[in-house]
Amino acid sequence: MTKVLIHPSQNNLIELQGEYSFPLVALSIILSCIVTYTAFVMNNRVQSNSFFHRKFWFVLASIAMGFGIWTMNFVGMFAFSLPIAIYYDRLSTIVSIIPAIVASFLAFYLANRPQKSIWDILTFSLVIGIGVSTCHFVSMLGMKTEAIYTYKRSILFLSVAISVVIPIMASVVFLKLQRYVESRTLHLCMALALGLAISGAHYTWLSSMSFYLPKHYSPHPRIFQLINMDLLAVFVAIGMTLLLSFLLLSSLMDKYIEYRASYYDALTKLPNRRLFEQKIKKTEFPQSLAIWHLHGLEHVNREHDYQFGDKVIQQLALRLRALVPSMMELYRIDGHRFAFLTHHIDGVDYLQKEMEAVAEYLREPLIVENYEVNISAVCAISRANNIEETANIYTNAQAVLNYSSIEFNYEIIHYDSTIHTYALGLEIVEDIGRAMEQEELxxxxxxxxxxxxxxxxxxxxLLRWNHPTYGFLSPGVFIPILEENNRMVVVTDWIIEKVCRQIADWRNEGVLFQQVAINIPGQYVTSSRLLNVLKHKLDKYKLESHLIELEITETSFVKNIEEAIRAVNTFRQEGFSVALDDFGTGVSSLSYLKKMPISTLKIDKSFIDDVPHSEKDSSIIKAIIALGESLDLTIVFEGVETKEQVEFLATTCESPIIQGYYFAKPMKVDELVQWSKVFEQPSKIPSRT
Structure with missing residues (x-):
């Protein structure tokens, strides 16, 4: 029941004691937290790539935050009741959302500044406080009642203080913990704090108000142009539904677009090589692969132009897609290669039959812009029946296509280990000297x-080979062959020379990438020749040893742990950094890790691929990080491709180093320098003393 009390100092007035609807109070607080969290999520899109422009998310986040402040005020006002009628002017109630949106816009502008100082935090919180208070004040101006109301100044100031102090505390905690706690959790806590600040300020403001009526009160006959509560409630519900629905839709759209950009070819819309490589690693047997190598596309580009050549590829892709049966997958894995992958029970026989149909199609001239285009081609087929064969299924198909006597006459050739591997390996070994001299490598x-x-x-x-006959050879194909034939030692010396010269060139240009890592083959790690080559090249180009990091595979240690440890100790004493590459792929890593005098631990991509979605892989990563940090090692994560992976690693590791497509692909020198200018201001390299 509402109580009516006679004010002791006002004999001609009576004071009205209001009541609160606690379900509506709870609803107002919940709505405030939900919409505030939505605003933080939208604002977070400003910092990341998205289908929509970053300014769009910035404005939308401001609107969402302002809408949250206003919604809380709106619901909070209707949670309060007096024993007389209270109405709200439509215009004033709607206009009260403007200061909330303006304040939110200014606050998010400060929050998105690259360098945040304590003054930015104070200003951010002050702006939020002013926005909350102004929104409430303007909405109260629209309140229509025949009661007389006054404010208690001390409580009024307290409400403003609440709206400022709580955001300050939340912002400081956010900045302190953002390195250690998952960003989603921090945003949730920040939204909860601001939601409580907004609602706390509102209800403290209401408690500062006192309402009075004359003793002999009778309702005034005047009718106000008043707001329809039900209609406004519907408006609020629709607004919140649209905001949350759009956020969900845009998140799904961003994920879809990111997936398409990463795993699908832009020209043909077919799955690309990255998705293909993921699929062939899956343990599904039997697994049969056919790769068509199209010959003469460069001739088409020279005779016409690249735009015409793109149309030829697109038309080929459309026709090949039409020929693909339901039991088969089609990929564009290279500029002139298409791959067909199947797990059909009949395997190679089934694939042979389907590829014969593809061969018949390719023999027919293509009609593009009224020109007849003839494309010659050859097909390689390989098969995997177990996990060991799966690792080589792609390499085997490449060995067929790289065979020296192959002819592009639409023939379908099956992999034969007695012919193709030997022929390809022999040619790679014979050509490597020329490749280094003529810069094919x-x-x-x-x-x-x-x-x-x-x-x-x-x-x-990273090493690449543009072969004059076979085009770009995969490092996974030629490096193992060179290692087996003891040619990687010579190639590594060539790489060291090239890297030292490049660092010297960067120094002259005033560019520094701090440290350049070079992969060292296992058989070369323990050789005294390696240290001599390194010292000679550093002296030749007047460089310091700390500019070079030697990446050594885990298997190098496993094969001869004692000699490897002695060799790495020597490298460390000479000032080189030493990284243990592909950590986790060996069999003795954990038992020997504490003995290895390394400086850096590189986590293999296979452990990163399924985090954070895989609890098992996430737990393994956390254990490896804890181990590496306990040994005071720098931890590098290879093959990082998604924002979710970066966020997981950033909240799990104290100072993670990320290498992968999320930031950048492997680039040539000019591309790298240009990329670095955009990514960050390059530093100067100190002169050698």
Whole structure:
């Protein structure tokens, strides 16, 4: 029951004591937290790539935050009741959302500044407080009642203080914990704190109000132009539903677009090589693979132009897609290669039959823009019946296509280990000298980024081969062959020379990538020749040893642990960093890790692929991180491709170094320098003393 009390100092007035509907109070607080969290999620899109422009998310986040403040005020006002009628002017109630949106816009502008100081935090909180208070004040101006109301100043100031102090505390905690706690959890806690601040300020403001009526009160006959509560409630519900639905839809759209960009070819819309490589690693047997190599596309481009060549590829892809049966998958794995993958029980026989139909189609001229185009081709088929064969199914098909006497006459050739592997290996070994001299062999560099500082901490050197006959050879094909024939030692010396020269060139240009990593083959790690080559090249180009990091595979240690440890000790004493590459793929890593005098631990991509969705892989990563940090090692994560992976690693590891397509692909020198100018301001390299 509502109580009516006679004010002791006002004999001609009576004070009205209001009541609160606690379900509506709870609803107002919940709505405030939900919409505030939605605003934080939208604002987070400003920092990441999205289907929509970052400014769109910035404005939408401001509207969402302002809508949350206003919604809380709206529901909170109707949660309060007096023993007389209270109405709200339509215009004033709707206009009260403007200061909330403006304040939210200014607050998010401050929150998105690259460098945040304590003054930014104070200003952010002050702006939020002013926005909350102004929104409430304007909405109260629209309140229509015949009661006289006054404010208790001390409580009124307290409500403003609540709307400012709580955001300050939440912002400080957010900045302190953002390195250690998952961002989603922090945003949830921040939204909860701001939601409580907004609602706390509102109800504290209401408690500062006192309402009075004359003793002999009778209702005034005047009728106000008043707001329809039911209609406004519907408006609020629709607004919230649209905001949350759009957020969900845009998230799904962003994930879909990111997936399509990463795993589908832009020209043909077919799955690309990255998705293909993931699929062939799955343990599904039997697994049969056919690769069509199209010959003469460069001639088409030269005779016409690249736009015409693209149309030829598109038409080929459309026809090949039409020929693919339901039991088979089609990929474009290279500029001139299409792959067919099947798990059909009949395996190779089934694939042979289907590829014969493809061969018949390819023999017919294509009609593109009224031109007849003839494309010659050859097909390679390989098969895997177990996990060991799966690892080589793609390599075997490439060995067929790289065979020296192959002819592009639409023939379908099955892999034969007695013919193709030997022929390809022999040709690779024979051609490697020419490849180094004529620069068919070249280097690309992939950046490594510290997520905490958002700085490039170094680059890894990767080897590529553009063969004059076979085109781009996969490192997974030619490096094992060179290692088996003891030619990687010579190639590694060539790489060291190239890298040292490049670092010297960067120094002259005033560019630094801090440290350049070079992969060292297992058989070369323990050789005294390696240290001599390194010292000679550093002296030749006047470089310091700390600019080079040697990446050594785990299997190098496993094969001869004692000699490897002695060799690495020597490298460390000379000032080189040493990274243990592909950690987790060996069999003795944990038992020997504490003995290895390494400086860096590189986590293999296979452990990263399924985090954070796989609890098992996530637990393994956490255990490896804990082990590495306990040994005071720098931890580098290879093959990181998604935002979810980055966020998981950033909240799990104290100072994670990320290497992968999320930040950048392996790039040639000019591309790398241009990328670095956009990513961060390059530093100067100190002169050698």
């Amino acid at each position: 070249f280097l690309v560099y992939q950046p490594k980024v510290n997520v905490v500082t958002n700085k490039v901490t170094g680059v890894e050197t």
